[in-house]
Amino acid sequence: MNRFLRTLCVLVMLAVVAPALAATDVEAVKQRVAKVDVLRGEFTQEKQVAGFKNPLRSQGRFVLAQDHGVIWTTLKPFPSEVVVTRDRILSRQSDGSSRVELDGRQQPAMRSVNAIMFALMSGDAQALSAQFTVKVEVLPGNGWKMQLTPRSAMLGKVFAQLTLSGDRYVREVQINEANQDVTRIQFAGMSDTPTTLSTDEGRRFE
Template identity: 85%
Template sequence: MNRFLRTLGVLLLLAVCAPAFAAPGADVDLVKQRVAKVGVLRGEFNQDKQVAGFKNPLRSQGRFVLAQDRGVIWTTLKPFPSEVVVTRDRILSRQRDGSSRVELDGRQQPAMRSVNAIMFALMSGDAQALSAQFVVKVEALPDNGWRMQLTPRSAMLAKVFSALSLSGDRYVREVQITEANQDVTRIHFAALSETPAQLSADEGRRFE
């Protein structure tokens, strides 16, 4: 299974287990003030997954499109071309050459609908949304930078995650997910752009 789909599976479990509680405060407000609110954000990613007991990490890289009103297109270019599209109602995984396709329908798995919001929160630095599932601690950094440390609120979440952290400035630059088994995924975002502000015709079709 695509590594990104595995990460989504962990996030789906988070969505199912998360308590309906939010505690916005001064720290959360700092991040809200510094992170850009954009309709469409494009960029590149490098992802390393360090599996406990293995010397070398699993590496992948590619590009993404985050559209606030549609979802996320996550296109892996290396080591194997593939694409995952996350919308409000489904997760679609496919090979770029069209040779295979896996679709998970949110109408059959209602909890999946929460994955969209969690993905947006991680990629857009939505501290208030993340505070529904985690205790959030924020550190202000120079040049309008920030770092968030996230600790699971519930014992059930703690069985999945040890900790999460995000850092950035106007945008989220890095996400680190430490699972309870000590596997660590680091995602670094680069070449981020808010333009063009609308999806292209091709990007729009890929959400369909």
């Protein structure tokens, strides 16, 4: 899996982690996390690349739709957008002037990662537990913390460990990549209404 594809997979994983919690077999966490059809929010991301002193920072917003996929929109420092469906990953500039599309039918590794992501989104606990070792800590005040460690060699080439924490929604994520890059992200302003996509959101999945 090349570096560009790995980076896209990391971005998408950050966008879909909220429903991932509802898919685990840890009842205490399952009861605390909202399971929604559409989730919108904002993110602040900091990526520490191995060998570089200063982290890369970005901000933006996301839309997660259970029946469609994820729209991950970076606003700062450079506007861009990543759209993920079951069969593809589409990266494009905000004005649509430049786009890169990866077809899951031609990228078996990418399709495998997408399958795991959609298992998280659909609540397929069997598929999730087959791929990740899960460790949960229940915290006071409706809080929780979760660590996911890949079981498969394929995922192990991308992720070393994912750490998530939150309450009704995921609030913070840390992704330790296999190449020693570390991504930290904070989510804010999340809302599960309206429960359907707008015309513009639907168009961006096309």
